[in-house]
Amino acid sequence: MTDDNATTVRDQGPLTEVQLFGGSFDDELKLLLNSYSLPTGDVAIGLAIDPGKTSPIEDSAGLVPLSDGALVMMVADGVGGLPTGWKASGVVLEQVRDQLAKADIDDARRRTAILDGIEEANSVLRELGTGTSTTLVVAIVRDQQVRTFHIGDSSAWICGQRGVVKLQTTPHSPIGMALQAGFVNEKEALQHEDLNLVSNVIGSG
Incomplete structure (x- = not known):
């Protein structure tokens, strides 16, 4: 893709199969903004990279449509500064995808599949x-319900039509916990020297 398409949303039609994007899946990826249609609505997925960045993109993202109309959305962020962070983010998405393929039956088994995928990736x-290690956030969307899972400082956000944040998961990080507890405000958190510290990641133990 080129910068000429930077603001273009590419309509890919119905989402009928797993879509994985990012570091280990797209060596030349610089920008992505795709939309897909589902029986219950539309979904868009986007990835971007700093124009000045020369190393591989360390983020990976995925969409996994399930047989009953549910959708699994995933984002993994390979830990910057560690070897092959781009590979780590891809590994965890592949493992979760593979486990979901074995358990596309009901919500309880999907939860187990996601946890098994995380363990396998670890x-x-x-x-x-x-x-190498990575963070992960997963959301299962079905009808009007959303269930989230996350490791590290990757967060899931639910926003209203006007952009108002209705839900944000708490990052697994010292600053994320401090922000939730009210010890720091958002401005202080963004400028804090420990902002890049995370409490847990996949691949650490």
Whole structure:
């Protein structure tokens, strides 16, 4: 893609199969903004990279449509500064995708599949022995219900039509916890020296 398409949303039609994007899936990816149609509405997925960045994009994102109309949305962020962070984010999405493929039946089994995928990804990354790791946020959307899972400082947000934030998951980080507890405000959190610290990641243990 080129910068000429930077503001263009690409309509990809019905979402009928798994879509994975990012570091280990798209070596040349610089910008992505795709939309897909579902029986219950539309979904858009976007990825962008700093124009000055020369290393591989460390983020990966995915959409997994399920047989009953539910949708699983995933974003993983390979930890910056660690070896092959781009690979870590891709590994966790692939593992969750594979586990969901075995359990596309009911909500309880999907929850187990996501947790199993996280455990499998953690094992794979530890076996690599490179110290690579990633955060993850997953949301299952079905009808008017949303269920989220997250590890590290990647967050899920639910916003109203006017952009008002109705729900934001608490980042697993010292600053995320301090912000929730009221020890710091948003401006202080964004400028805090410990902003980049995370409490847990996939691949750490």
